[in-house]
Amino acid sequence: MGVRPPARPVRLRPRPAPPEIVARTPPGQFITQRLPVLHYGDIPVISLDDWRLTVDGLVEQSLSLSWHDLETFPRVGLTADMHCVTRWSRLDVRWQGIPAGAVLAACRPTPTARFVLISCAGGYDTNLPVADFAAGDVLLATDLDGEPLTPEHGFPLRLVVPKRYAWKSAKWVTGLRFLAGDEPGFWERYGYHNEADPWREQRFSE
Ligand SMILES: Nc1nc2c(c(=O)[nH]1)N[C@H]1C(S)=C(S)[C@@H](COP(=O)(O)O)O[C@H]1N2
Numbered sequence: 488m489g490v491r492p493p494a495r496p497v498r499l500r501p502r503p504a505p506p507e508i509v510a511r512t513p514p515g516q517f518i519t520q521r522l523p524v525l526h527y528g529d530i531p532v533i534s535l536d537d538w539r540l541t542v543d544g545l546v547e548q549s550l551s552l553s554w555h556d557l558e559t560f561p562r563v564g565l566t567a568d569m570h571c572v573t574r575w576s577r578l579d580v581r582w583q584g585i586p587a588g589a590v591l592a593a594c595r596p597t598p599t600a601r602f603v604l605i606s607c608a609g610g611y612d613t614n615l616p617v618a619d620f621a622a623g624d625v626l627l628a629t630d631l632d633g634e635p636l637t638p639e640h641g642f643p644l645r646l647v648v649p650k651r652y653a654w655k656s657a658k659w660v661t662g663l664r665f666l667a668g669d670e671p672g673f674w675e676r677y678g679y680h681n682e683a684d685p686w687r688e689q690r691f692s693e
């Protein structure tokens with residue numbers, strides 16, 4: 488019997504990512520192909536028949552939209568990268584839904600409205616400056632990867648804020664409240680950074 492050849496050396500370091508992927512990876516993040524399901528608490532059970540999106544606070548027109556009402560809003564597709572503060576990023580997530588700008592056009596925030604508090608079934612909430620909410624790539628998404636949202640990814644409606652860490656991309660959204668002053672949301676109250684820009688690594692507040 489011959490001697491077995493030595494095992495091939497184990498590759499200790501992953502293959503370096505191509506430069507175009509590196510350029511899209513914020514500091515301290517790694518790329519995953521999956522979309523991990525991540526949230527605090529239980530997945531709320533929501534029926535479209537009694538679901539509503541409430542828009543109130545400093546707006547000229549308060550709204551209480553049924554799912555049927557929402558179907559009259561314009562819809563767009565959006566391909567965006569998603570960055571979770573726990574360090575995974577997934578590139579090119581394909582969403583479809585209602586641009587935040589369409590909701591702003593319908594409720595018309597007053598000039599005093601500078602912040603929006605987004606609330607969700609189950610009690611989660613998160614905050615954004617109206618200027619961030621109004622960015623052209625912010626979506627109230629109904630579809631993910633070409634299919635209606637599954638319960639674990641936010642059925643029936645979730646926010647998508649590509650330029651912020653994903654805890655601001657609230658799932659199961661039921662309310663938007665426009666405010667003059669900032670009110671921290673769930674993770675922001677627990678010490679996560681108020682602005683949450685992944686390119687500036689704004690993970691936690693000092
Ligand atoms: N309502 C609600 N939305 C939430 C969360 C949550 O705990 N509750 N977690 C956020 C976090 S931290 C992340 S990373 C993303 C994950 O989205 P996904 O589960 O669809 O991948 O949802 C965000 N939206």
Ligand SMILES: [Mo]
Pocket residue numbers: 525570571572573653654
């Ligand atoms: Mo996250």
